[in-house]
Amino acid sequence: MPLRIARLVAVLITAAAAVLPLAAQKRSVPASSPLTLQEQGSFFVGGRDVQSDALSTNPRFPSSGTITVDQVYVHYQVPVSSKRHYPLTLIHGCCLTGKTWETTPDGRMGWDEYFVRKGFPVYVIDQSWRGRSAGSPAAINAAKVSKTPIQGLPGVFSASHEGAWAIFRFGPEYLKVFPGMQFPLEAQAEFWKQMVPDWIESLPTPNPTVPALSELAQKLGGTVLVSHSQSGIYPFQTAALSTRGVVGIIAIEPAACPASSDDMKPFKGLPILVLFGDYVSQSARWSPRVTLCREFVKAANAAGGRAEVTLLPEVGIHGNSHMLMQDKNSLTVADWLVRWVNQHVGPKPF
Amino acid sequence: MPLRIARLVAVLITAAAAVLPLAAQKRSVPASSPLTLQEQGSFFVGGRDVQSDALSTNPRFPSSGTITVDQVYVHYQVPVSSKRHYPLTLIHGCCLTGKTWETTPDGRMGWDEYFVRKGFPVYVIDQSWRGRSAGSPAAINAAKVSKTPIQGLPGVFSASHEGAWAIFRFGPEYLKVFPGMQFPLEAQAEFWKQMVPDWIESLPTPNPTVPALSELAQKLGGTVLVSHSQSGIYPFQTAALSTRGVVGIIAIEPAACPASSDDMKPFKGLPILVLFGDYVSQSARWSPRVTLCREFVKAANAAGGRAEVTLLPEVGIHGNSHMLMQDKNSLTVADWLVRWVNQHVGPKPF
Numbered sequence: 001m002p003l004r005i006a007r008l009v010a011v012l013i014t015a016a017a018a019v020l021p022l023a024a025q026k027r028s029v030p031a032s033s034p035l036t037l038q039e040q041g042s043f044f045v046g047g048r049d050v051q052s053d054a055l056s057t058n059p060r061f062p063s064s065g066t067i068t069v070d071q072v073y074v075h076y077q078v079p080v081s082s083k084r085h086y087p088l089t090l091i092h093g094c095c096l097t098g099k100t101w102e103t104t105p106d107g108r109m110g111w112d113e114y115f116v117r118k119g120f121p122v123y124v125i126d127q128s129w130r131g132r133s134a135g136s137p138a139a140i141n142a143a144k145v146s147k148t149p150i151q152g153l154p155g156v157f158s159a160s161h162e163g164a165w166a167i168f169r170f171g172p173e174y175l176k177v178f179p180g181m182q183f184p185l186e187a188q189a190e191f192w193k194q195m196v197p198d199w200i201e202s203l204p205t206p207n208p209t210v211p212a213l214s215e216l217a218q219k220l221g222g223t224v225l226v227s228h229s230q231s232g233i234y235p236f237q238t239a240a241l242s243t244r245g246v247v248g249i250i251a252i253e254p255a256a257c258p259a260s261s262d263d264m265k266p267f268k269g270l271p272i273l274v275l276f277g278d279y280v281s282q283s284a285r286w287s288p289r290v291t292l293c294r295e296f297v298k299a300a301n302a303a304g305g306r307a308e309v310t311l312l313p314e315v316g317i318h319g320n321s322h323m324l325m326q327d328k329n330s331l332t333v334a335d336w337l338v339r340w341v342n343q344h345v346g347p348k349p350f
Numbered sequence: 351m352p353l354r355i356a357r358l359v360a361v362l363i364t365a366a367a368a369v370l371p372l373a374a375q376k377r378s379v380p381a382s383s384p385l386t387l388q389e390q391g392s393f394f395v396g397g398r399d400v401q402s403d404a405l406s407t408n409p410r411f412p413s414s415g416t417i418t419v420d421q422v423y424v425h426y427q428v429p430v431s432s433k434r435h436y437p438l439t440l441i442h443g444c445c446l447t448g449k450t451w452e453t454t455p456d457g458r459m460g461w462d463e464y465f466v467r468k469g470f471p472v473y474v475i476d477q478s479w480r481g482r483s484a485g486s487p488a489a490i491n492a493a494k495v496s497k498t499p500i501q502g503l504p505g506v507f508s509a510s511h512e513g514a515w516a517i518f519r520f521g522p523e524y525l526k527v528f529p530g531m532q533f534p535l536e537a538q539a540e541f542w543k544q545m546v547p548d549w550i551e552s553l554p555t556p557n558p559t560v561p562a563l564s565e566l567a568q569k570l571g572g573t574v575l576v577s578h579s580q581s582g583i584y585p586f587q588t589a590a591l592s593t594r595g596v597v598g599i600i601a602i603e604p605a606a607c608p609a610s611s612d613d614m615k616p617f618k619g620l621p622i623l624v625l626f627g628d629y630v631s632q633s634a635r636w637s638p639r640v641t642l643c644r645e646f647v648k649a650a651n652a653a654g655g656r657a658e659v660t661l662l663p664e665v666g667i668h669g670n671s672h673m674l675m676q677d678k679n680s681l682t683v684a685d686w687l688v689r690w691v692n693q694h695v696g697p698k699p700f
Contacts, residue, residue, distance in 0.1 A: 162412070
């Protein structure tokens with residue numbers, strides 16, 4: 001098709017989509033059609049000013065002064081939509097950034113855009129001290145000029161391809177693959193490029209991301225916090241700080257749930273989904289975590305909670321790795337999540 | 351206006367925008383109207399696998415293995431448009447990330463979206479080893495376990511608020527403001543949150559971002575490289591590696607231009623704009639750089655180049671700081687750039 005005609009067709013499709021009732025649009029417009037946004041942008045939540053005399057060891061830049069750290073970068077898109085969905089806030093895991101939720105390694109649409117197409121405002125963060133959220137170089141520079149001993153160097157680590165393989169449940173060990181596993185391993189080189197150094201060991205508990213998420217939840221007037229892996233516990237810690245603005249929690253393959261002996265009051269009445277993929281029983285790392293999350297869910301529900309643990313194979317979705325938002329059936333999982341949110345969280349009240 | 355009616359109006363505006371001729375649309379649709387994208391997403395260019403035995407000092411994570419570094423994160427949006435514009439690739443400067451081009455500190459639309467609304471596909475990167483583009487923690491960990499001397503610690507620095515003030519030409523010194531200066535200082539707290547540690551001193555020359563930009567330019571089949579400050583030289587270094595895919599260079603307030611004694615062959619016939627804001631003659635830092643860029647432009651043009659240096663006051667735009675993409679008149683500057691690109695680069699050939 002010549003390009004001029006292709007562009008004309010695209011314009012006509014956009015025009016048709018805009019005048020059709022929105023309910024019909026959702027069914028009739030494929031994912032590859034143009035996307036219309038009401039609004040998009042980025043901003044920070046959290047952050048504090050700190051003074052330091054170890055900002056630089058290069059005489060071209062002054063070593064003393066003020067920098068701002070602990071803030072959390074937030075990128076958002078709001079669809080043109082007739083539904084009053086609460087926003088979804090997507091919180092990535094260990095050694096990764098907000099890129100987690102964008103275009104998959106093999107080039108398919110990420111959940112960030114798919115949920116917008118399903119009518120949800122979507123907020124994607126970079127955890128504190130990672131990605132576009134600044135940390136401080138002061139501990140490195142102080143050691144470099146011998147102001148502090150080398151033991152004062154920050155805890156910062158990178159997950160190797162070899163080590164991450166089994167943690168992400170691509171298979172039981174490096175280069176072995178679970179039968180039917182859905183992660184697009186043919187594009188693994190692109191996936192490894194997503195991984196960044198992780199400073200979490202240098203940060204206090206709760207991670208500064210947690211109060212920043214509370215600020216975001218209150219600013220939005222209600223959001224479903226969707227965490228993954230390392231950040232699995234953050235939404236629970238956020239609700240424990242303040243339940244204001246937290247209208248639901250989806251913890252995807254959380255590294256930890258709250259202990260069953262923790263205070264369950266923050267979770268009373270709150271829709272909570274703890275979601276795992278496939279092959280969990282074959283993983284010495286993940287299997288005990290599912291057990292502990294089940295104990296939490298039992299305790300939360302005994303205290304008036306609305307919590308559940310779901311393993312995707314239990315609802316007929318098979319082959320999912322730990323990186324299920326990037327698996328080949330990622331949009332099937334997303335559709336299931338949309339139904340869960342609609343049933344358990346529901347629309348914003350007028 | 352009740353929300354249902356507001357949404358109906360938004361839908362009708364979208365419908366009208368879609369059926370109007372696109373030339374009329376550009377004039378009639380305000381910046382706050384819905385935005386329709388043909389496509390968006392993210393991916394990486396560049397990158398290489400490295401082996402290390404210093405990935406972690408925490409026994410929970412293996413210290414040995416393979417990680418991928420030097421890649422460059424790219425986020426892009428492509429408008430629904432009738433124009434055959436070449437894409438713009440936006441390359442941030444020192445101590446910053448791709449956030450530079452997004453929503454301004456005081457909450458106005460960033461150039462990333464504005465150029466899309468003007469019909470350009472826009473690609474925003476995070477420089478290598480910064481933001482969502484991974485570096486390696488190995489030099490830190492090797493020093494921490496005394497495998498290497500502390501002199502092997504990486505060069506990494508943060509620019510302080512106090513030091514950045516004059517460099518960004520908010521005023522002649524910290525807290526003093528040039529008369530008529532357009533940066534939204536009332537939102538400076540949000541701006542300081544954009545600044546991140548900078549590892550550039552630990553990286554080779556040219557920065558790994560440069561070959562990654564060349565890969566991107568070739569992948570796109572032509573792009574205008576738009577650099578800022580520290581990255582000012584990168585587009586020139588990219589063209590020197592290979593002119594393939596580089597259809598224009600806009601160096602905004604470059605820290606350096608090529609030397610006038612450099613090989614000018616890569617720049618023959620290439621549209622090049624070196625753009626500075628206001629107050630340059632009052633800055634001991636920036637004034638000599640303008641002089642050196644003028645010498646480069648003279649040498650480039652003597653060798654068949656199409657290069658120019660422009661100071662915004664020369665074209666009637668006043669009050670611009672070094673962060674002119676965030677100044678209160680940022681869209682006036684963007685409009686001027688769009689005209690420059692249309693005049694000097696022009697559309698893609700059919």
